[in-house]
Amino acid sequence: xxxxxxxxxxxxxxxxxxxxxxxxxxxxxxxxxxxxxxxxxxxxxxxxxxxxxxxxxxxxxxxxxxxxxxxxxxxxxxxxxxxxxxxxxxxxxxxxxxxxxxxxxxxxxxxxxxxxxxxxxxxxxxxxxxxxxxxxxxxxxxxxxxxxxxxxxxxxxxxxxxxxxxxxxxxxxxxxxxxxxxxxxxxxxxxxxxxxxxxxxxxxxxxxxxxxxxxxxxxxxxxxxxxxxxxxxxxxxxxxxxxxxxxxxxxxxxxx
Numbered sequence: 308x309x310x311x312x313x314x315x316x317x318x319x320x321x322x323x324x325x326x327x328x329x330x331x332x333x334x335x336x337x338x339x340x341x342x343x344x345x346x347x348x349x350x351x352x353x354x355x356x357x358x359x360x361x362x363x364x365x366x367x368x369x370x371x372x373x374x375x376x377x378x379x380x381x382x383x384x385x386x387x388x389x390x391x392x393x394x395x396x397x398x399x400x401x402x403x404x405x406x407x408x409x410x411x412x413x414x415x416x417x418x419x420x421x422x423x424x425x426x427x428x429x430x431x432x433x434x435x436x437x438x439x440x441x442x443x444x445x446x447x448x449x450x451x452x453x454x455x456x457x458x459x460x461x462x463x464x465x466x467x468x469x470x471x472x473x474x475x476x477x478x479x480x481x482x483x484x485x486x487x488x489x490x491x492x493x494x495x496x497x498x499x500x501x502x503x504x505x506x507x508x509x510x511x512x513x514x515x516x517x518x519x520x521x522x523x524x525x526x527x528x529x530x531x532x533x534x535x536x537x538x539x540x541x542x543x544x545x546x547x548x549x550x551x552x553x554x555x556x557x558x559x560x561x562x563x
Contacts, residue, residue, distance in 0.1 A: 308333075308383075309332060309334070310333060310381045311335050311387075312384055312387045312425055313328070314417075315392065316390070317339035317346055318346070320485070322343075323518075328386065328523075329357065331527060331531075332355075336359075340361070344359065360373045364391055377425075378428055383428065383432060384429060385530075386437075387422065387425045387429075387438070388530075392413060392414045392458075393409070393410060394492055394496055395455045396496055396501050406454065411461070414455070414461075415461045415462055422469060426469070426473065435478045436481070436530050437466075438526050440483055440522070441463050442485060444456045445463045446544065446550055466481060466482040466542065470540030479538065481535075481541045485545050486545065486546030486550075487511070487517065487546075488519060511552075517547060
């Protein structure tokens with residue numbers, strides 16, 4: 308049996324990823340700070356073995372205990388999806404050190420702790436795939452997001468370092484870099500008045516937000532050795548062409 312561990316599994320990209328991996332035959336461990344009860348029911352309805360764990364992934368003791376519980380139940384782990392993260396829309400000059408550190412703890416330190424805890428088993432197996440959910444904010448700078456951008460740039464650096472260290476043991480590490488995705492996080496961010504749907508869709512060549520399924524399918528691709536077995540250390544944008552398009556706005560919109 309293939310086993311996948313997914314953080315931030317209660318909603319959005321994480322929940323959809325759990326459903327996609329469950330449908331592909333994985334047992335799934337769902338990790339979130341909030342209850343994953345609804346996601347657990349959804350994946351069990353698909354016929355998957357599943358268990359939910361509730362806690363703070365920036366707490367090393369929680370991560371260690373969760374990894375031990377997952378291995379005790381299933382004896383292995385094939386995929387780790389480091390999806391959980393928090394947003395932070397704040398001008399650099401107004402961002403407190405405490406907030407900056409909290410974003411780094413959740414978005415960068417926690418994926419390291421999880422990779423370390425579950426990677427130990429992958430290294431013993433000499434197989435496994437770690438998929439870190441970074442962002443196009445890890446590839447380019449986006450205003451009013453100094454903490455978030457730094458965390459995602461760092462996550463891509465961590466991805467490449469783990470790929471270099473662990474690839475020879477059959478453990479691959481890659482990052483998916485979503486553009487804007489229509490999720491609960493986007494709704495909350497827009498509620499602050501910083502941007503509208505049109506601000507995003509007018510900038511994306513494909514003219515729409517990503518869906519959680521768009522991201523989940525990319526994760527499934529990177530999870531499966533049969534599909535991506537020689538892809539290691541890559542940061543793959545899933546952004547509808549956002550990071551490829553250097554057009555000015557009137558030229559961009561003439562192409563619709």
